[in-house]
Amino acid sequence: MPINISLCMIAKNESDFIGNCIKSALPYVKQIIVVDTGSTDQTPEIAQSLGAEVYPFSWINDFSAARNYSLEKATGDWILFLDCDEEIDPNLGHHLMEAIQSENYDAYYLDIRNLLGEDQEITFQSVRLFRNLPQFRFKGKIHEQISDSIFQHAGPARIGRLNVTLLHHGYNPKKVNIPSKIVRNVRLLEESRGDRVCRDGFYLYNVGIEYTRQGQYQKALENFIEALKVTNPSSGYAPPLVYKLVVCLIELGRYRDALEQLAYFQSIYPDYGELFFLQAASHIRCGRYSLAAHSIEKATKMRHRNPKYPVEGKVFGQSPEQLLSQIRPFLLRGAKQFQLSVCILAKDEEKNIARCLRSVGEIANKIMLIVTECSDNTLNIAYQMGANLYRLNWSDSFAKLRNFALQNAGGDWILFLNGDEEMNLADLPVLLEGLNTSTSVGHRVLLRTFFDPNNRGNYQEQAVCRVIRNKHDLHYHSRFMEDVDRSITEKHGEIALTCLPVTVFHYSQNVKSQSRQAVFRRNVYLLARDMKEYGRNPVLHREMGFQFYKAGKYKAALAHFQVAHGLFGTIIPANLYYGMIKCLFKLEKYNETVTVANTAIDLYPDYTDLIYLQGFSYLRTGSLQAARECFERCLQLGDAPWEKYHRGSGVASYLPHCRLAEIHLLQGDTDKSLEHYRSAAQTVGGADLAIPPLTDILLSQSQPGRVLEYLNENNLDNCRNLCTAAIAASKNKCLLESLELWQAAVEKFIAAKDFEQYQAIAAAMFHALTDIYMEAIEHNPNAEQLQKIREFFKKTRQNYFPI
Numbered sequence: 001m002p003i004n005i006s007l008c009m010i011a012k013n014e015s016d017f018i019g020n021c022i023k024s025a026l027p028y029v030k031q032i033i034v035v036d037t038g039s040t041d042q043t044p045e046i047a048q049s050l051g052a053e054v055y056p057f058s059w060i061n062d063f064s065a066a067r068n069y070s071l072e073k074a075t076g077d078w079i080l081f082l083d084c085d086e087e088i089d090p091n092l093g094h095h096l097m098e099a100i101q102s103e104n105y106d107a108y109y110l111d112i113r114n115l116l117g118e119d120q121e122i123t124f125q126s127v128r129l130f131r132n133l134p135q136f137r138f139k140g141k142i143h144e145q146i147s148d149s150i151f152q153h154a155g156p157a158r159i160g161r162l163n164v165t166l167l168h169h170g171y172n173p174k175k176v177n178i179p180s181k182i183v184r185n186v187r188l189l190e191e192s193r194g195d196r197v198c199r200d201g202f203y204l205y206n207v208g209i210e211y212t213r214q215g216q217y218q219k220a221l222e223n224f225i226e227a228l229k230v231t232n233p234s235s236g237y238a239p240p241l242v243y244k245l246v247v248c249l250i251e252l253g254r255y256r257d258a259l260e261q262l263a264y265f266q267s268i269y270p271d272y273g274e275l276f277f278l279q280a281a282s283h284i285r286c287g288r289y290s291l292a293a294h295s296i297e298k299a300t301k302m303r304h305r306n307p308k309y310p311v312e313g314k315v316f317g318q319s320p321e322q323l324l325s326q327i328r329p330f331l332l333r334g335a336k337q338f339q340l341s342v343c344i345l346a347k348d349e350e351k352n353i354a355r356c357l358r359s360v361g362e363i364a365n366k367i368m369l370i371v372t373e374c375s376d377n378t379l380n381i382a383y384q385m386g387a388n389l390y391r392l393n394w395s396d397s398f399a400k401l402r403n404f405a406l407q408n409a410g411g412d413w414i415l416f417l418n419g420d421e422e423m424n425l426a427d428l429p430v431l432l433e434g435l436n437t438s439t440s441v442g443h444r445v446l447l448r449t450f451f452d453p454n455n456r457g458n459y460q461e462q463a464v465c466r467v468i469r470n471k472h473d474l475h476y477h478s479r480f481m482e483d484v485d486r487s488i489t490e491k492h493g494e495i496a497l498t499c500l501p502v503t504v505f506h507y508s509q510n511v512k513s514q515s516r517q518a519v520f521r522r523n524v525y526l527l528a529r530d531m532k533e534y535g536r537n538p539v540l541h542r543e544m545g546f547q548f549y550k551a552g553k554y555k556a557a558l559a560h561f562q563v564a565h566g567l568f569g570t571i572i573p574a575n576l577y578y579g580m581i582k583c584l585f586k587l588e589k590y591n592e593t594v595t596v597a598n599t600a601i602d603l604y605p606d607y608t609d610l611i612y613l614q615g616f617s618y619l620r621t622g623s624l625q626a627a628r629e630c631f632e633r634c635l636q637l638g639d640a641p642w643e644k645y646h647r648g649s650g651v652a653s654y655l656p657h658c659r660l661a662e663i664h665l666l667q668g669d670t671d672k673s674l675e676h677y678r679s680a681a682q683t684v685g686g687a688d689l690a691i692p693p694l695t696d697i698l699l700s701q702s703q704p705g706r707v708l709e710y711l712n713e714n715n716l717d718n719c720r721n722l723c724t725a726a727i728a729a730s731k732n733k734c735l736l737e738s739l740e741l742w743q744a745a746v747e748k749f750i751a752a753k754d755f756e757q758y759q760a761i762a763a764a765m766f767h768a769l770t771d772i773y774m775e776a777i778e779h780n781p782n783a784e785q786l787q788k789i790r791e792f793f794k795k796t797r798q799n800y801f802p803i
Contacts, residue, residue, distance in 0.1 A: 008035075008081045010034075010036075011084050013043060014085070018047055022050045022051075027093060029076070033070050035070040055070075064139055067138040071132070071138075077132055081146075086167065086169070089165040092164045106131045107146075107150045112165075127150060127159060136154075205223070205241050208222075208224040217247075221249065242275070243274055246262060247278065250278065253285075286361045286386055287360065289333075290331050292327060339412050340363055340414070341364070341415070342367045343368045343405035344356060345418050346369060346382075346419025353419050355422045356419055356421055360417070361385070362428065367388060369382045369419075392404060396525075398482075402476045406474060416468075416482075417504065420508075434500045440497065441469050444497065445463070447463070447506055456685070459648075461648075462645075463642055465488070475487055478526075479526040536563075538563075541561070561579045574600070577596065577604070581600065590618075594614055608637045608638065609640055611634050615634065615656070630656075634652050650685055654683040657690070658676070658693075661677045661693065665697070678694065681721070692725075692727075698710055699732050704736070717748070722764075726741035731767070733775070745757075746761060
């Protein structure tokens with residue numbers, strides 16, 4: 001039998017609205033029930049003329065009683081309830097019919113769009129569609145709710161979210177007498193005051209609950225605060241009110257405020273275990289895992305001690321056991337035998353600073369955030385996560401900022417980070433063990449800089465000194481460079497500076513060109529001032545070269561590298577050769593690249609990156625055999641030692657495989673080429689580079705469906721790879737293959753529910769649509785509508801979905 005919907009409404013004197021409301025629902029419902037609570041206008045007649053069943057109901061000052069009476073008359077499999085001053089958005093109503101076919105949910109949130117007049121509106125979500133089950137009933141005499149009943153009998157996982165909007169006119173002053181509504185509500189509250197102490201506080205509490213369920217935590221918090229002002233701590237709803245208030249603070253990232261509130265209310269409700277779970281949640285979000293574990297243990301011991309407190313069972317969707325299981329590998333505070341200060345330099349890092357702070361919360365005894373200026377929310381985030389804030393005047397010197405940190409940090413060791421960096425949590429035990437037994441003065445760690453936020457396989461690595469003993473004879477020199485190494489070795493000898501196998505992740509921002517230019521000019525200016533002060537210094541010229549290289553100014557970069565080469569004398573550092581060779585390659589001086597690389601490789605035979613660049617230069621000059629030998633050597637050597645060299649990602653894995661694939665393709669051996677592209681795609685970070693040419697080869701073989709088949713056979717058929725192949729197929733004007741790959745990607749996405757792949761799926765589909773439209777324009781040059789959207793597709797692909 002077909003599944004159908006009953007529309008249930010209660011009404012009184014709604015003749016101005018009820019007709020439009022029912023008409024908006026007619027295409028989707030089989031039964032219409034109107035419970036009339038005493039209309040004196042044409043409300044019942046209008047409803048009946050539109051096919052509604054109208055039932056009179058004696059008003060008893062209880063909205064839930066009237067609502068539940070309407071449910072008793074419903075015969076549909078599902079119930080949709082509306083207020084008379086609401087309408088279903090006709091553009092979205094069809095989703096109702098799709099939703100009731102699902103077996104995954106028992107109820108749905110719909111969007112309620114409050115039209116306030118004067119182009120003002122507020123949109124929130126509310127449960128309005130649910131299965132017709134006897135256990136689902138409304139509660140509350142005013143601001144009646146069905147959600148509590150559904151939560152109780154079905155659980156939150158059975159409530160979905162539906163792309164259907166209800167247009168609500170009930171708060172438009174041009175259409176509704178708002179003051180009369182307020183009078184009615186106040187009257188009902190006054191009449192109900194005797195049912196519970198401080199009923200007005202309970203009302204505000206319930207309003208806050210609804211906002212919480214909708215994810216509008218700031219609005220919920222405002223209601224909870226107002227409720228708390230008029231609520232007696234002994235009231236039955238006071239403990240859960242406190243609980244929900246703290247939940248909102250945590251969801252808003254106000255962890256310090258949450259912990260302060262918890263400390264106060266734990267003195268009032270000392271046996272309310274759920275408050276300690278919230279304390280744990282606050283600590284976890286700040287990276288203080290040992291403190292969180294301690295709070296969970298305290299909460300678990302008292303959890304069932306007092307039955308008057310509600311037991312949530314989970315905190316933010318996870319049980320205490322799940323939380324402990326997740327944080328157990330990071331419970332390190334008890335193993336730490338030293339005091340650590342973490343000093344962070346930041347400017348406008350609101351997107352990154354929480355990640356940075358969280359990564360050191362477990363091991364830090366003191367966190368110092370140092371800024372000279374800040375125009376975003378960085379300082380507030382850091383404050384709420386427990387950092388000590390320091391504002392300093394900018395004096396054209398990063399060294400002065402770092403030296404300020406050295407002078408004011410406490411403890412035995414100091415760890416330096418920037419606001420767009422974070423410690424690798426998996427390496428923290430290694431850091432602790434190393435510092436517990438260290439006899440060194442400073443430690444270099446591995447700094448891994450990511451260039452693509454969507455591809456963690458694309459990075460560059462180098463050793464940097466970030467961990468030093470808290471000794472007053474150490475200081476930074478350069479205005480720009482991180483050169484505390486020099487201070488350590490000059491005062492304590494070369495052996496005082498060692499390496500720890502610990503990784504710091506650096507997230508290089510994709511900033512606008514104008515911002516990049518500003519940063520470049522600042523860095524060059526600071527280095528120039530250092531040069532003026534210290535003279536012709538090879539280290540400064542080398543760093544200047546790297547700054548010009550990052551800015552794409554390869555001739556100027558090479559000039560500085562060459563000056564540094566002359567100043568270093570007989571011992572040329574490996575990374576200077578690295579910079580020179582990369583510049584020569586970018587300038588397409590491949591013969592010179594090979595010559596310099598030969599010299600460098602003789603000195604540094606284990607520097608894989610130089611061998612790769614040498615091979616790439618051979619490839620560009622057509623010396624295929626020499627290039628092949630270089631790339632095969634890269635695969636044999638593996639990654640260069642990070643303690644000695646700057647190195648890039650993939651030079652010992654997917655990059656030589658891709659270059660070997662090119663060589664075999666040039667020689668006509670497509671099977672060997674496919675083999676190397678497959679190997680590259682199976683390596684972390686290599687798929688984005690290898691999948692497009694692999695797809696091109698398979699498409700050139702003119703076998704429909706071969707690309708998808710090949711990816712499936714070789715276990716390369718994840719969502720991102722399928723989307724990458726779909727874009728490549730679209731570029732080759734193979735539309736059917738592109739759509740086939742995209743469909744397979746969508747199926748993978750739906751099965752895995754990996755929402756991070758939204759962007760990849762959107763990019764693949766957008767490229768396909770763009771190519772369809774461009775081809776359509778090519779064959780229909782006079783089609784005005786197609787011409788209008790040409791620029792839209794062109795600009796959108798360029799700005800948001802570049803290949």
